[in-house]
Amino acid sequence: MKALILVGGFGTRLRPLTLSVPKPLVDFANKPLILHQLEALKEAGVTEVVLALNYQPQVLLSYLEEYGLKLGMTISCSQETEPMGTAGPLALARDKLVDDAGSPFFVLNSDVICDYPLKEMLAYHQEKGAEGTIMVTKVEEPSKYGVVVIDEQTGHVDNFVEKPQGFVGNKVNAGIYLFNPSVLDYIELRPTSIEKEVFPLIAKDKKLFAMVSSGFWMDIGSPKDFMLGLGLYLGSLRKKGSALLSDAPECFGNVLIDPTATIGAGCRLGPNVTIGPGCVIEAGVRISKSAILHGVRVKSHACITGSIIGWKSVIGKWARVENMAVLGEDVKILDELYLNGGIVLPHKEIITDVMQPQIIM
Ligand code: GDD
Numbered sequence: 348m349k350a351l352i353l354v355g356g357f358g359t360r361l362r363p364l365t366l367s368v369p370k371p372l373v374d375f376a377n378k379p380l381i382l383h384q385l386e387a388l389k390e391a392g393v394t395e396v397v398l399a400l401n402y403q404p405q406v407l408l409s410y411l412e413e414y415g416l417k418l419g420m421t422i423s424c425s426q427e428t429e430p431m432g433t434a435g436p437l438a439l440a441r442d443k444l445v446d447d448a449g450s451p452f453f454v455l456n457s458d459v460i461c462d463y464p465l466k467e468m469l470a471y472h473q474e475k476g477a478e479g480t481i482m483v484t485k486v487e488e489p490s491k492y493g494v495v496v497i498d499e500q501t502g503h504v505d506n507f508v509e510k511p512q513g514f515v516g517n518k519v520n521a522g523i524y525l526f527n528p529s530v531l532d533y534i535e536l537r538p539t540s541i542e543k544e545v546f547p548l549i550a551k552d553k554k555l556f557a558m559v560s561s562g563f564w565m566d567i568g569s570p571k572d573f574m575l576g577l578g579l580y581l582g583s584l585r586k587k588g589s590a591l592l593s594d595a596p597e598c599f600g601n602v603l604i605d606p607t608a609t610i611g612a613g614c615r616l617g618p619n620v621t622i623g624p625g626c627v628i629e630a631g632v633r634i635s636k637s638a639i640l641h642g643v644r645v646k647s648h649a650c651i652t653g654s655i656i657g658w659k660s661v662i663g664k665w666a667r668v669e670n671m672a673v674l675g676e677d678v679k680i681l682d683e684l685y686l687n688g689g690i691v692l693p694h695k696e697i698i699t700d701v702m703q704p705q706i707i708m
């Protein structure tokens with residue numbers, strides 16, 4: 348089977364992390380986001396993946412080669428010369444997606460994390476005789492997403508409304524699709540929105556079905572949602588009884604520590620913390636609800652709450668970082684300073700307290 352991942356966009360909402368790497372390479376739970384997706388696709392029987400991009404894929408390419416070898420998958424790029432939206436890239440990659448047998452293929456938004464019930468989706472798609480199946484999830488704030496109105500009896504999509512102004516329903520497009528090649532006949536080779544221009548048409552022809560997933564799901568395209576998604580992901584590891592979660596006495600709640608990280612004496616870590624490869628966490632450090640990306644050093648007695656610490660950053664002794672601060676790559680915070688939220692661009696040194704959230708360039 349084949350799959351296409353929509354990797355366009357500049358990931359502006361995840362800056363400053365996306366100033367260092369493209370969004371799919373941002374680490375989520377200690378490994379690049381795209382690896383979560385590739386592993387799930389592999390598990391569902393996908394052997395060929397096309398990444399649809401609208402920028403130079405140079406940085407991605409070497410990683411993709413490595414992942415392809417590791418997972419035994421063929422990974423290729425389909426590059427747009429102008430942003431083609433969420434549907435146009437499918438028309439552009441048509442020849443790469445359709446095989447001789449006319450098999451269905453998966454399409455994924457690159458910024459969603461969930462438990463990827465892809466095998467279930469394939470079975471559902473076949474059972475319904477669907478031409479297209481959308482994975483759907485229930486959310487509390489549907490106006491941020493594409494709302495899917497479903498015929499509860501048949502599973503048909505009756506209507507699709509992208510980012511509705513008023514309340515249409517609370518079941519939304521999870522950004523994971525399974526399409527027969529016939530769906531491509533609805534898509535022209537031009538910048539097009541699959542949500543606004545294509546789904547309403549297929550729905551009208553009664554060929555679009557929705558599979559409601561009850562597992563966890565989150566679009567992690569913004570720092571706040573990234574952290575919420577991390578909590579859900581770690582919670583799902585706990586539910587599965589995963590041995591990856593730390594049972595060290597200094598850990599409270601769900602904590603994921605890469606085996607190459609070192610943790611000093613008397614730390615208190617958790618809940619909802621990830622500590623990436625090569626991190627050095629010195630004695631007496633307190634971290635909760637935060638992602639510490641690889642190569643970070645947190646000096647003794649520092650305290651980090653609800654924040655994302657970018658690769659190779661250094662947090663000084665007794666420093667305090669909180670309130671959804673996002674540090675880019677290689678940021679230094681000197682000893683005893685306070686950083687109250689905001690974002691810090693890569694390679695910056697913070698030498699005074701920052702009392703109000705701001706963008707530090
Ligand atoms: N190749 C390519 N080219 N990819 C693109 C382009 C483009 O021009 N524009 C957007 N994408 C990719 C993004 O990188 C992302 O993976 C996906 O398409 C969706 O774009 P977002 O910008 O993240 O959209 P959204 O989050 O506002 O809404 C979408 O996702 C929601 C679920 O997370 C929609 O599909 C909603 O209906 C859905 O509910």
Ligand code: MG
Binds near residue numbers: 566
């Ligand atoms: Mg998104």
